[in-house]
Amino acid sequence: MTDVIQATKRDSTGTAATIRLRRAGNVPAVLYGHGEANEHLSISADQIRGLLRHHSKTIKLTGDVNETALVSDMQWDALGIEVLHLDLIRVNLKEKVEVTVTIETHGEAPGTREGGIFLENIREVDVRCSAGAIPDSLVLDINELHLDEHATAADLQLPEGVELITDPESVIAHIEAPRAEVAAEEEGVADGAEPEVISKGGGEGEEDEEA
Structure with missing residues (x-):
């Protein structure tokens, strides 16, 4: 605009x-x-x-x-x-410029219904386009974002003629499990772990000696 x-x-x-x-x-x-x-x-x-x-x-x-x-x-x-x-x-409206554009998320992430928390990592990205075609914002569709998944800059919907400058692998948003749940899982793994068996000397050597 x-x-x-x-x-x-x-x-x-x-x-x-x-x-x-x-x-x-x-x-x-x-x-x-x-x-x-x-x-x-x-x-x-x-x-x-x-x-x-x-x-x-x-x-x-x-x-x-x-x-x-x-x-x-x-x-x-x-x-x-x-x-x-x-x-x-x-x-000049036709000349190429580099600008920072805000990100808008559209939809509802299924990961939030799976018990996760939706977190935004960055709210803006840099793009290159003609001065007369600068978008007001860029859309990120999160309708397919599940628990423990993330969306990157490569997932943004870019209008024709708009080139992404920000690293496409930059994480824009992700669905994270609640910290209490993660801590409980880690504690459960620690409690249920089997003790490591440490052998004394070489078992085969002892059998040979007795023989």
């Missing part, structure tokens, strides 16, 4: 100007790339929140600038609630 964002050019870039900008309900941003001069911009916080809700990676800037840009980086406050700064890279 490509959001349309209204942007205003900033004349002042100092700390005091940035503080005033944020107090007015705006977020400072920098647009760069393609060998052109950097543009210091101001974008309303409401538009940034909409961008986050849509999980958009590319945006169409209007207003004082008319560019298509890729959201390169977001700087958050200490609590991870508000976006403090935005880095934007100029792109």
Whole structure:
């Protein structure tokens, strides 16, 4: 998805100007790339929140600038609630870019009905595709995931034209037996183990000596 964002050019870039900008309900941003001069911009916080809700990676800037840009980086406050700064890279929608995309799990893992616990190991992967075809998320189908089984990045459903960069063998999610159950099984094995028989000397040698 490509959001349309209204942007205003900033004349002042100092700390005091940035503080005033944020107090007015705006977020400072920098647009760069393609060998052109950097543009210091101001974008309303409401538009940034909409961008986050849509999980958009590319945006169409209007207003004082008319560019298509890729959201390169977001700087958050200490609590991870508000976006403090935005880095934007100029792109052509047809050019290849490398981005990080979130993972969505679909379905119900049968392993949870078998007494297991569903655990997610990673929630994002890196992909390469054209800037105009960046997926909002990638789907992992867990309908066939049983107890003690795992799903890897290779199991993700990739749209046409999207190439996986993350190691395909990276484990995304797995079904694990409850720890108490695993501990009980290990204890049972230890209690039921037969003692090891250690022979004294060579048995055959003793028989030969008696003979």
